[in-house]
Amino acid sequence: MVVRHSAGLLLYRRSGDRVEVLLAHMGGPFWAKKDEAAWSLPKGELEDGEDPETAARREFTEELGLPAPEGPLHPLGDVRQSGKVVTAWAVEADLDPATVVPGTFDLEWPPRSGRMQQFPEVDRVEWFDVETARAKLVKGQRAFLDRFIP
Structure with a gap:
């Protein structure tokens, strides 16, 4: 069986003594x-x-x-999520969520309708403190926050 492999970035920024991470809310009708x-x-x-x-x-x-941030990447390792392996890195950078223009994907919706619709990959992004991010993240990715040391 072939294991799917994904990779991603955990952006973080410092605001005084507070650290925030950028998360993306998954797009599409399921979420x-x-x-x-x-x-x-x-x-x-x-x-x-x-x-x-x-x-x-x-x-x-x-x-x-x-554009992806240019800063040095700090490895967060791998996690297993929904039958795939996800590899991630932390990188310090700042961005304004209002500037995000998400990509899209096609999905038959409603199911078995024969109608293809286009949905955004993510429908919004926001900055969260690490503890709030822990509740927001899908469970399979929470280990990245445990490994994250700014």
Whole structure:
């Protein structure tokens, strides 16, 4: 069985003695009315033979419509999430969530209707303190916050 592999970036910023992380609320009809455990790092699947770090930067740009941050990446390792492996890095950077222009994906909706609709990859991004982020993140990615030391 082939294991899917995704990669992503955990952006963080400092505001005085407070540290905040940037999370993306997953787009599409399945997540529309959910908040707790419905947010993710900007991430996506690796292409065949692609380096995970390169994929993380590419996916950041595809999901948020903004250039990936240039700063040094701090490895957060791997987690298993929904039958796939996710690799992530933390990077210090700031961005204005209002500037995000998310990518889109096609989905048959409603199911078995034969109608394809386009949905945003993410429907919003926000900065959260680390403890609030822990409740917002999907459970499979919470280990990244445990490994995150700004």
